[in-house]
Amino acid sequence: MKITLKELERFKKVTINDFSDYEQDKSHDGGRYGFWTNFNRVDKNWVVTYGTTADFDFCPYCGNWGDSCGCDEPQIISSLDLLIELSEFRETEDEYIEFIL
Numbered sequence: 001m002k003i004t005l006k007e008l009e010r011f012k013k014v015t016i017n018d019f020s021d022y023e024q025d026k027s028h029d030g031g032r033y034g035f036w037t038n039f040n041r042v043d044k045n046w047v048v049t050y051g052t053t054a055d056f057d058f059c060p061y062c063g064n065w066g067d068s069c070g071c072d073e074p075q076i077i078s079s080l081d082l083l084i085e086l087s088e089f090r091e092t093e094d095e096y097i098e099f100i101l
């Protein structure tokens, strides 16, 4: 995924989706879930939150199951950090990035 810093900072939101293990019939409690990571831009930084199709307790701030991690706020990363993460990401049919203006 090639994108410049300037291009990246035009977007309001970036989502990295991982549906490589996803099966619709088993996506709630059957062990075949979809996952995503949202990056919401605040000036030149990005607020990171996690989501899943699973119905179980899931921490939106670190992406782990349950609530024993004790997170109480999201991680915030710089545009450069996100740019590096995007540049290292290999898109496939089931693993893809969405950009929202």
Ligand SMILES: [Zn+2]
Residues within 6 Å of the ligand: 059, 060, 061, 062, 063, 064, 069, 070, 071
């Ligand atoms: Zn957590």
